[in-house]
Amino acid sequence: MEILVCIKQVPDDSVEIHLKSDGTPNLDGVTKVANAFDTYALEMATRLKEAVGGEITVVSIGEDSVRDALKNCLAVGAEHAYQITDAAFDGSDSMAKAELLAKAKAKLEKDNGKPFDLIFCGFEATDRASGQTGAQLAAVLNAPLITSLVDISSKDGKIVAKQETDFGYNSIEAATPCVVTVSKPEYDPRYPTIKNKLKAKKMPIGAFAAADLGVDASKVGQGAALTHTVSFSEPAQKEGGVKINEKDQEEGARKLVAMMVEAKAL
Amino acid sequence: MAYLISDEGAELLESVKEFCKNEVQEQCKEYDRSGEWPKAIYDKAIEMQLHSLEVPEEFGGPGLDRVSIAALIEQMAMADAGFATTISASGLGMKPVLIGGNEAQKKRACEIILKGGFGAFGLTEPGAGSDPAAGKTVAVKDGDSYVLNGRKCFITNGGIADFYCVTALTDKSKGVKGMSMFYIEKGTKGLSTGHEEDKMGIRTSNTCDVVMEDCRIPAENLLGEEGKGFGIAMKTLDQARTWMGCVSAGIAQRAMDEAIAYGKQRIQFGKPVLKNQALQFKIADMAIKIETARQMVSYALTLMDKGLPHTKESAIAKCYASDIAMECASEAIQIFGGYGYSREYPVEKLLRDAKIFQIFEGTNEVQRIVVARDTIGRY
Numbered sequence: 001m002e003i004l005v006c007i008k009q010v011p012d013d014s015v016e017i018h019l020k021s022d023g024t025p026n027l028d029g030v031t032k033v034a035n036a037f038d039t040y041a042l043e044m045a046t047r048l049k050e051a052v053g054g055e056i057t058v059v060s061i062g063e064d065s066v067r068d069a070l071k072n073c074l075a076v077g078a079e080h081a082y083q084i085t086d087a088a089f090d091g092s093d094s095m096a097k098a099e100l101l102a103k104a105k106a107k108l109e110k111d112n113g114k115p116f117d118l119i120f121c122g123f124e125a126t127d128r129a130s131g132q133t134g135a136q137l138a139a140v141l142n143a144p145l146i147t148s149l150v151d152i153s154s155k156d157g158k159i160v161a162k163q164e165t166d167f168g169y170n171s172i173e174a175a176t177p178c179v180v181t182v183s184k185p186e187y188d189p190r191y192p193t194i195k196n197k198l199k200a201k202k203m204p205i206g207a208f209a210a211a212d213l214g215v216d217a218s219k220v221g222q223g224a225a226l227t228h229t230v231s232f233s234e235p236a237q238k239e240g241g242v243k244i245n246e247k248d249q250e251e252g253a254r255k256l257v258a259m260m261v262e263a264k265a266l
Numbered sequence: 267m268a269y270l271i272s273d274e275g276a277e278l279l280e281s282v283k284e285f286c287k288n289e290v291q292e293q294c295k296e297y298d299r300s301g302e303w304p305k306a307i308y309d310k311a312i313e314m315q316l317h318s319l320e321v322p323e324e325f326g327g328p329g330l331d332r333v334s335i336a337a338l339i340e341q342m343a344m345a346d347a348g349f350a351t352t353i354s355a356s357g358l359g360m361k362p363v364l365i366g367g368n369e370a371q372k373k374r375a376c377e378i379i380l381k382g383g384f385g386a387f388g389l390t391e392p393g394a395g396s397d398p399a400a401g402k403t404v405a406v407k408d409g410d411s412y413v414l415n416g417r418k419c420f421i422t423n424g425g426i427a428d429f430y431c432v433t434a435l436t437d438k439s440k441g442v443k444g445m446s447m448f449y450i451e452k453g454t455k456g457l458s459t460g461h462e463e464d465k466m467g468i469r470t471s472n473t474c475d476v477v478m479e480d481c482r483i484p485a486e487n488l489l490g491e492e493g494k495g496f497g498i499a500m501k502t503l504d505q506a507r508t509w510m511g512c513v514s515a516g517i518a519q520r521a522m523d524e525a526i527a528y529g530k531q532r533i534q535f536g537k538p539v540l541k542n543q544a545l546q547f548k549i550a551d552m553a554i555k556i557e558t559a560r561q562m563v564s565y566a567l568t569l570m571d572k573g574l575p576h577t578k579e580s581a582i583a584k585c586y587a588s589d590i591a592m593e594c595a596s597e598a599i600q601i602f603g604g605y606g607y608s609r610e611y612p613v614e615k616l617l618r619d620a621k622i623f624q625i626f627e628g629t630n631e632v633q634r635i636v637v638a639r640d641t642i643g644r645y
Contacts, residue, residue: 071277191285194315194328198274 001054001154001176003045004108005078005120006101006137008035009062009069010127019234034069037122041182043189044152045120046077052154054117055079059104061089061097067205074200075192082108082206089210091222098136100220103213105141116177118159123148123181128229134181144178150185268337269564275334282338285314286345294346297470298615303426304470308352312382316342320357322364325376332567336512340560343516344523347619348470350513352384355422355471358506358627359385362431362447365505366490366498371449375429378451383428387506388418388476389499396632398433398499399442403478405434410485412436412448414478417460420626424474425459428452431502432476433495440493447495449487456481467618507627508566508580511587514623515559518591521598521616522552528611529601545601552594559587578640585633588623595620 011017011030020026045056057080058073060066070081084104092100109115119141121134138145150169151162163170164183192200210217218224242259246252260266271279289310297304311317319335321327343350356379363375379385394400403416414434418424430450437444450457460475490498526549529540539545562583569576595616599606606613624630 075281191310191314192281193313194278194319197278197281198328201274201277 001049001052001118002114002116003049003054003056003118003120004105004116005038005042005045005056005058005073006122006133007038007042007058007060007066007069007073008122008125008127008133009033009060009066010035010125013126019232023231025232032065032069034072035122035125035127037124037126037182037184039122039189040185041120041122041180042073042077043187044149044182044185045118046190047187048118048152048154049077057082057108057116059084059101059108061085061092061100070205071200071203072192074203074205075197076190080206081203082208084208084213086210086215086217088215088217088221091225092220093225093227094130094132095136095226096220096224097133098140100213100215101133101137102140103215104208107208107213118176119143119179121179121181123183131181134179138179141177141179144174145181146172146174146178147181148183149180150183152180269333269340269560271334271337272331275330275337278330278334279337279341281314282316282341285311285316286341290342290349291345294349294470295612295615298346298348299609301464301469303472304349307349307470311349311353315380317353317356317382317384318379319353320360321376321379322372325373326380327376332571333564336509336563336567339509339512340516340519343513344520346470347513347517347616347623348468350516351468351471352423352426354506354509354513355386356384356427357509358502359387359423359427359429359431361502361505362387362489362498363449365501366447366494367449371487371489375449378428384423384426386421386423386427386430386476387502388421388424388430388432389503390420391417392419396629399445399496401433401435401445403432403434404438405436405446405448407436407485408482411482412485412488414448414450414456414481414483416478418476418478419461420463420473421476422471422473422626424476425462425472430457430476431489432478433499434478436492436495442496443493445495445499446492447489447498448483449489450478450481450483454481454483466621467615468622503627504577504580505570507584507633508563508570508576510623510627511559511563511566511580511583511585514584514587514591514620515556515563517616517620517623518552518556518559518587518594521591521594521613522549522556524613524616525549525552525598525601528605532603539601548597548601552597555590555594559583559590562586578637581628581633581636581640584623584627585630585637588620588630591620591623592617 009032011027012033015030017025049056056078058070058078059082060070061084066083074081084100124131135145146161148164149161150164153160158173158175161172163172244252244255246255290307293307318327323329339350339354360375363371389398391401405412405414418432432448433445434448435444436446456479458477460477462474529545530538532539566576566579566583569579598613602611602613605611
């Protein structure tokens with residue numbers, strides 16, 4: 001099975017980010033890491049590849065720092081990695097990024113003579129959390145889309161996806177090619193082994209610019225963006241909680257419910 | 267400052283840092299209380315190949331320079347010294363084979379490690395600590411076999427190792443010149459583990475007696491020649507000691523990091539306590555000592571990489587780093603005040619962990635004998 005995994009580099013989500021005086025996020029000194037949901041997508045793709053065979057290619061749009069994220073991907077399951085980079089891409093919105101990913105996919109398929117069966121994306125990125133790119137990529141490719149996967153397997157030439165919903169799980173079968181977006185599975189992404197990490201350091205990472213992809217520069221970048229971020233705001237500060245310290249659990253629960261009723265939460 | 271390491275080492279350091287942060291540091295707190303050997307953590311470390319860093323490249327290891335490995339081991343030690351000790355002691359168990367063994371023996375031991383096994387080194391006996399020549403374990407040649415009898419004690423990884431390198435007397439009349447080194451695999455009849463120590467610190471590492479009762483091993487399991495065991499053991503310790511200095515530096519670094527973090531947020535007299543120069547000087551002294559220890563470790567390891575003599579430097583590194591680990595842990599507790607004495611805070615554990623490094627792999631008094639002998643010379 002030929003698998004494409006789309007990776008985004010984001011500011012370390014374990015760091016508390018504040019706004020600068022101009023209202024934009026202060027990212028000074030914040031390490032960039034691969035988006036957590038993308039790492040889940042890669043782990044899920046790797047497990048599928050290990051079960052059914054095939055190869056994984058990872059792609060990422062961004063400046064040279066994304067090469068670090070791509071190198072890490074090569075150490076934990078991917079065979080090939082490509083950076084999509086061009087000054088013309090700066091400020092692209094998710095729709096333009098979906099177009100770029102689709103172009104890169106087409107180029108890789110043409111160069112390698114092998115179509116991708118599955119395209120994995122994280123269901124959202126932990127920085128802007130718009131959750132658009134995967135769905136828009138499916139739309140651009142005119143491919144089926146399954147969102148919020150927590151597991152995937154392959155059966156009789158089809159894929160069987162376990163989709164997480166608010167009420168439980170759906171089991172969805174789909175023909176390939178298709179696009180899937182990945183939520184948090186029950187397992188964690190693997191750590192790179194020492195040897196794989198050292199091996200990945202020596203593996204090549206390709207790069208595609210606008211000209212390589214046949215992209216019309218006027219259709220990407222900030223000027224072509226269909227959506228614009230108007231402003232950022234910090235989450236409201238959490239107020240100190242109330243400690244319920246009753247004699248036993250039953251009394252504690254009783255008091256909790258009473259307080260929730262009083263606050264009109266119930 | 268830190269170790270000056272290779273690009274490869276720097277990349278691995280990031281992964282090891284993440285692993286230790288996510289899988290080791292917090293988890294080990296509970297194991298420190300229970301004294302249970304945290305198999306689940308070690309299984310993950312093995313999966314990541316952290317236990318095989320010291321396997322030489324020619325036998326399938328990663329081929330890193332020793333200083334780069336030190337940076338990784340230090341990171342592990344900062345998370346939990348017992349964890350780093352287990353990992354490092356496996357390297358210790360492999361060293362007698364690499365120093366005294368033949369190609370087949372080296373290949374065999376390295377294969378076991380690469381497949382996820384651990385090694386252990388057995389020299390100390392109940393009556394033979396700083397005086398290893400007083401060991402009573404014997405090995406009697408019987409046809410194509412040796413039959414070993416004796417008890418080793420305080421053996422790190424003793425209960426969980428897949429192979430052991432132990433010393434035994436093949437000729438009691440010759441003292442240390444009658445001591446030989448043997449390779450024994452787990453499961454050999456007559457080999458068992460005895461009393462497990464309930465230790466003050468490094469509680470995530472396993473320490474126990476290793477007992478040999480009519481333990482018959484193939485004669486080919488002799489490492490080197492008969493009578494060469496003491497020399498192999500001393501060379502083993504010459505190398506291994508620096509690694510204990512490395513772990514010690516990691517404990518000291520953690521102590522300083524914790525002290526700085528706490529000192530910045532603990533408000534007394536309306537300001538963070540670290541605004542007081544008295545405490546800043548404590549931090550400065552810690553930094554001076556830690557960097558000195560680290561660079562001594564680095565120097566001794568570089569000598570090893572170059573195949574140069576390193577007995578004295580290794581002894582200095584181990585002795586100094588473990589002494590300052592105790593000092594830094596103690597001073598960190600002082601900066602934490604009463605909270606530092608509480609098990610709810612992380613620094614009292616560091617003091618308990620640090621103490622053993624002044625004792626094992628040659629007490630610091632023995633290290634000073636080594637340094638004095640090497641410095642003064644024979645007269």
